[in-house]
Amino acid sequence: MSQTDMTKADKKAKNELRDTIVVIIEALLIALVFRTFLYQPFSIPTASMQSTLMIGDYFVASKFTWGLGKYSFPIPVPLGDRILQLSTPQQGDIAVFHNEPTGEDYVKRIIGLPGDKVQMKEGRLYINGTMLEREQIGTGTDVDSYSTPLPVTLYRETLPNGVTHTIQEVSDDQPLDDTAEYTVPSGHYFMMGDNRDRSADSRVLRQVGYVPATNLIGKGEFRFFSIKDNIAPWQVWQWPANVRWDRMFQSVYTPITHTPT
Template identity: 65%
Template sequence: MTQPADKSVKKSAASEWWDTFVVIVEALLIAIVLRFFLYQPFSIPTASMQQTLMIGDYFVANKFVWGYGKHSFSLGRYGNFTLLDFELPISNRILGRDPNRGDVAVFRPVPQDMEYIKRIVGMPGDRIQMQAGRLYINGTMVEREEIGTTTDVDSNGDARQVTVYRETFPEGTSHTIQEISDNAPLDNTPEYVVPAGHYFMMGDNRDRSADSRVLAQVGYVPAVNLIAKAEARFFSIQDNIPPWQIWQWPANVRWDRMFQLVH
């Protein structure tokens, strides 16, 4: 009389394990679809966008707002391992709107095989130049207001005193930049003319950013090479400590930088 009951129990347990497995697989598939088409997390390993995005910041980027380009379906890298890097055979973006000046963009420079993140400074057809540390767009100097000073530390631990400014684009949008001085190598440049269908990118940490001012390394970025628009920070930890080291959180997590929009 007990044998049928035992079989019933075994079948029930097997069924529960299968249901759990299906739920896990479904959750993973949903996460992959969301990351593939809608939102992708990224982390910041360098100082080029400080203080907007600090070393050790984690943020989510919107992949659909500008539509999809050549590198939209790369799932990123983990250390030296590339999870997925699929290049679409297209020459123009699919769907979405055009970016705005001042948007913070994840993109793939033409000479590189990795993602960069910078601010869109120049639109197609713009003339961009740096003179004595000041940004000029189409011959007009961009307004900036000094906020104060702070210490900037790069990924090698090199600390420098910097001046922090609020910079305001002609369209009225503002953001924070910082300068070690107004006489660094990239503070005086020739005039760049942004080609049609391209954008000119600059880091907010002006003297510690290799960006479109360095034509051989980044240069003009084709619209089709844009990947996503940075939207919001969701985690931040000092010294680029791996977030899975939970025991390090109390002394190192920057709680005041979490769950904030990226401007």
């Protein structure tokens, strides 16, 4: 090979390396933009939203529906209010939010809007002085992240705006089944888990409390994967016996009428 041919080969190799690096950078930027402004995946490590979201469920949250807040970005941005907001959160929406007392991202259901009064009495939920309708739809066994099983009763609960969702209760005399009346401050939301007796939520003021609007990260949309026992998804050899195929590619608002195991 002549010196000229070697020079051309070197230039070609350098150009190919440069092009590869550019493609990788572009792909990373596209992924970052997609995750920041459009959709972000999350997993469920705890039992607080069962049976709506089970331990081992993976779901996508919309970032643009409620606009962007302080914790919508990879690094928190000190925003005073939400930006690019298309709509406001409603009762019954499933929300991903940053919980400042623990420094973690939580997933709960929005129960109280700014100005609402929320209270639990003997296991029943009251909003603005009215007890919510609750219909028993079945029984099941709940298993938490420590593999502790408990029998539960499933109910269909109806919110004041007509939205229905499934909750589960161990009983109506658990520690958070009787509370003081909470008044949701302006610009804040009251969150509760669907697994009412196994959820640390806005009922526990020091651990969660009222969630500022700017701490909302996204609105839950749909499950795209689900596996038992919180097994890592990359362990494909575990899939045949452990993937919950019937929970995949479903809206997180699809009614649940039983407790999967």
